[in-house]
Amino acid sequence: MKRPKEIKPAFTEARCAQHLSATEDAIYVIGGKWTLRIVIAVMSGHHRFNDLQRTINGISARVLSSELKDLELNGLVERVVLVDQKPVVTEYLPTDYTRTLREVISALAIWGEKHKKKITNRE
């Protein structure tokens, strides 16, 4: 017997538990303040340290450095040092795994735009 005249949930009980666990894992990896922004910048062609720092507004070298190390550990960027270049150049490149985040980023970006409109309209 199911609750007779109540709001029907947007997610079933099973989906709830599943979603709770899965989003917990996802947020653990990509939920940081900077993580996805770095990923977006790398996917957009910004591969160098200082280029990334310039592109991502407000990030400090210290934080960028430690975030890049985490991302590398998780396989979300690949760090490549080009030794044969005149000044040795370090590049952070997207991987196949990075590209699996495209739908997540798109969904977030779409929602973020809607939310911005909502906020700016009401004030």
Add this chain to the structure above:
Amino acid sequence: MKRPKEIKPAFTEARCAQHLSATEDAIYVIGGKWTLRIVIAVMSGHHRFNDLQRTINGISARVLSSELKDLELNGLVERVVLVDQKPVVTEYLPTDYTRTLREVISALAIWGEKHKKKITNRE
């Protein structure tokens, strides 16, 4: 003249800036450790304080309380006190705006599952 033989970016430069700004806004609102998990639980039919605390593994009353206040301010839950009930009952209900997060949650949940499989397989 565009870079001749390089990896072509997954996002264009314009999309990059757009995505950076929009996801920044989105993460500001829903990027917290608990935010989306509470939203999922509320959308799944868990409407009461203690029910939420039981459902969301590891959250303390203090944090749940303050997160619910934030969510209410952002219009992502509605706090309803049922005064006519024998013991006064407080409910946290999803709103229309909450439901705009469905795609975001789905995308995150799908990615989180994939990521979990990836991690458990390699160890």
Add this chain to the structure above:
DNA sequence: AATAGTAGTAAACAATAGGTTAGCGGTAAC
């Protein structure tokens, strides 16, 4: 009368994230 649940709040504290400043070794341009 005692216990337990409901919906929290207060206080005190610990942990983590993030920011600021400074600097290093190298190259290259002025």
Add this chain to the structure above:
DNA sequence: GTTACCGCTAACCTATTGTTTACTACTATT
């Protein structure tokens, strides 16, 4: 020679976040 860019790193500090414990006021059950 001095300045500046590159890719960082160390030390230090602050702010946010989260934890624990205890407690409130009320109701219902045993």
